[in-house]
Amino acid sequence: MENPPADAPLILPEPKSVRWGDGFLPWERAEFKIGKDGVPVGEFLSVEFADMPQEAHDISISEVGIKIRAGSGRGAKLALQTLRQIGMQSGGRGFRFAEISDAPDLEVRGFMLDISRCKVPKLGELSRLVDMLALFKYNRLELYMEHTFAFEGHEIVWAGASPLSPAAVRKLGEICAVAGVELVPNMNGLGHMERWLRYPEYRYLAESEAPFVDPLGTVRKYPTTLYPDGRALDFMDSLYAQLLPNFEGENFNIGGDEPWELGMGRSRARCEAEGGKYGVYIAHMLGLRERAAKYGKKVCFWADVLMQSPEYSELLPCDMTPILWGYYLDHPYEEQCSYMKGLGRDFLVAPGTSTWNSFGSRWDCAFKNIQTACGCAKKHGARGMILTQWGDGGNHQPWCAMYPAIAAAAACAWGAAPAEERVCDALDRFVFIDASGEFSRALCALGRADPVQKLFCFYHKMFFAPPADAEKLAAECGFDFGAIEGAADFAFALSENSSPRCRDAEICRAEVSLGVQMIKWAMRKARGDFAADSREQRKSLKLIAAQYEDLWLERAAVGGLAESAGRIRALRPDLFS
Structure with missing residues (x-):
């Protein structure tokens, strides 16, 4: 200028x-x-x-x-x-x-919303999200669905989940089209299939029967990965036949990330005979591509498995677009983007909002991660960027906590990386309509309350930890609990002093307040109330659960609420009996 x-x-x-x-x-x-x-x-x-x-x-x-x-x-x-x-x-x-x-620097500027981890937003909320994405010049919205589409004949999988109906998807697609945003389906066809494989009716599709510990250290009670054979491909084809005709655009994310059991169960012999799991993986992904093409779709896919053995890229046709994803400060975007550039093929990058497994966000991590991903994308000729908003752990984060990352990623993908002040000013002027200029800063402050900048916020782990684990975590972490609580109080003060006039202003402020309450509850637990035995902790937990459920229903359908709020109630089941 x-x-x-x-x-x-x-x-x-x-x-x-x-x-x-x-x-x-x-x-x-x-x-x-x-x-x-x-x-x-x-x-x-x-x-x-x-x-x-x-x-x-x-x-x-x-x-x-x-x-x-x-x-x-x-x-x-x-x-x-x-x-x-x-x-x-x-x-x-x-x-x-x-x-x-x-004109934009990157052709694809997308946002991916996880609607499979309990929370399925109401159509009105999705419509308002589309309006905000369009305002910041996004041109793609991906809906990540595991079991939250109303597949006919598979009611057992989505019963109680408030899935999107075909009519709702088509209506949302019309809203997106007017706004200049392509609505893109995102459905895994290999890993992350536990919502299906937990039921005996679908167990024949599983790679492995036994419970296992995933790479994150979580014990998985149900299988998560399909056995990659013709029956699995036919099964996915039958789902595609119902899902894909409801999306007018040409793009489809077929997933493919984190097939944790691949090569450990029924496919072990085949993987060993072929010198490893990667050839088996590629064959299955090619099968998914072939079936998606029947419905006029071009596919993209998560590239984490491919990046473990990138020489297999040569086996993939150029119309399959890998998505390089990574959400930590040390993710090797430079190395991975450079490799893809050397292959001369299209690719996308996918940083994250870093709100999941938190009661606010990990804002500094998200902001830097977005700048790095977009910078490397431009340097090495990527087609674009997909900002991801996951709901791991039950989707306990405030809905509005993702807004700073949405605004920042929009700016980084389009042109120059913005200063945080510019991001906040834009949100307060265009989204929150806050003349005080404080509410967006409250969200950033809430995102700085926790010192952990990776997968789980400390306070989130502390909140949900069983008493014995909580005591051990508190003793070993080395964090200043008072500083975390003070940072949360600072965010609350900014929110209380703000004056947003958007239609959901009171909901936004209540979401920040609830996030602060949950952080402070976790810090009292860290100081020694590990079993939540004090009268104050018991009273606070009941209030948190009630407010959580009320706020959920302001933006989302009831499906998934019992599962998400159940994690809170499980801390003291006797209080809710």
């Missing part, structure tokens, strides 16, 4: 070029509507399509009106989001004169 005036509107992601003028286009000459196709139309607004990249666009705001020049309807929709942001800051003066030229 060339010497912007002090009161110049904020735009996130930051445009490639902006020249602000001194005058203003009055509101009566700046009004426009959104056509059925999502492209803006109006008496004083014109759209011209030109020979330029599809998402590139120029905006001219002058005394005669607004002119948009774009490479396609997609580019015009993106220009609309810039105009929305300017309009939200214009007050009574109208739109400031401007000349804006913009």
Whole structure:
């Protein structure tokens, strides 16, 4: 931006070029509507399509009106989001004169939402999420579904989970299409199949029968991985036949991550005969690709197994797009992206919001992880970025805790990495409508309450630990419990001093308050109330459980609530009998 005036509107992601003028286009000459196709139309607004990249666009705001020049309807929709942001800051003066030229660095700018770990948002909440994604210029929304689509004939799997119906998916797809966001299905077809394999009716598909300890140290009571044979492929094909026709776009994430038991059970002999599990894995993924192609889909897949033996990449056709995912500060994005660039094939990167297994987030980890992933993606020619929002452990994090990462990743994928202050300003102006500028900072502060920057927040582990484990964890961690509690109190104070005016303002503030209460409950436990025996702890736990259930139902369907809240209730079952 060339010497912007002090009161110049904020735009996130930051445009490639902006020249602000001194005058203003009055509101009566700046009004426009959104056509059925999502492209803006109006008496004083014109759209011209030109020979330029599809998402590139120029905006001219002058005394005669607004002119948009774009490479396609997609580019015009993106220009609309810039105009929305300017309009939200214009007050009574109208739109400031401007000349804006913009285009994204990364072609794919996606967000993946886990709706399989207990929480299935209501359609209205998903619609509002789509609106926010469009505002920050995302162009893809992936829904991660294990058992939360209403497959006919498989009611036993999704009963009580409040799955999305085919009609709901199609309705959401229509909302996404108008907003310029592709709705993409994401369903595993190898690992993470425990929601199916726990039932005897599907056990014939399992790689292994016995309980096992996964690489995270968790004892898995049920199998999680399909035995990769023709029957498994036929089974997935039967699910695809119901699922995929409800999605209009061409993309489909077939999963493929973390097939923990592969080569340990029924496929052991085959894997040993073929010199390892990777050839067996590749054959199965090719089978999934072939079946997805029947429904007109191009596939992408999680690349963690492939990166263990990347030479197998040569066996995959170029229309299969690997997704390099990693959520920690030390993830080797540079090495992995460089390797993919050397192969000359398309690939995506997938950082994370780092909200899962927390009551807030691990914000510093998420912000740095996003910057690293997007930076390496641009350096080595990736097609794009998918920001992931997982729900591991029961989806106990506040819904709004993911918003800072959404805004930051949007900016990093589009252009220059933003300062945290810019992320917060954008959220407070466009999402929370908070004139105080405090609520987004409350979320960032809540995300700094815990010193752990990896998979589990300390306070999350402490909250759910059995008494003996909690005592050991408290003795060995070396953390300052008072500092963690103080950081949570600071986040609460920021939230209480904020003044958001968004439609869900009170819900957002209540979510922060509940996160703080859960952190403080865990810290009292860390100080010695390991069995939650004190009157204060018992009373607090009952209040936490009640508030948790009430807030859940504000945004999500009832399915999965009993499982998620059950982890809280299980800490003291006698209190809830």
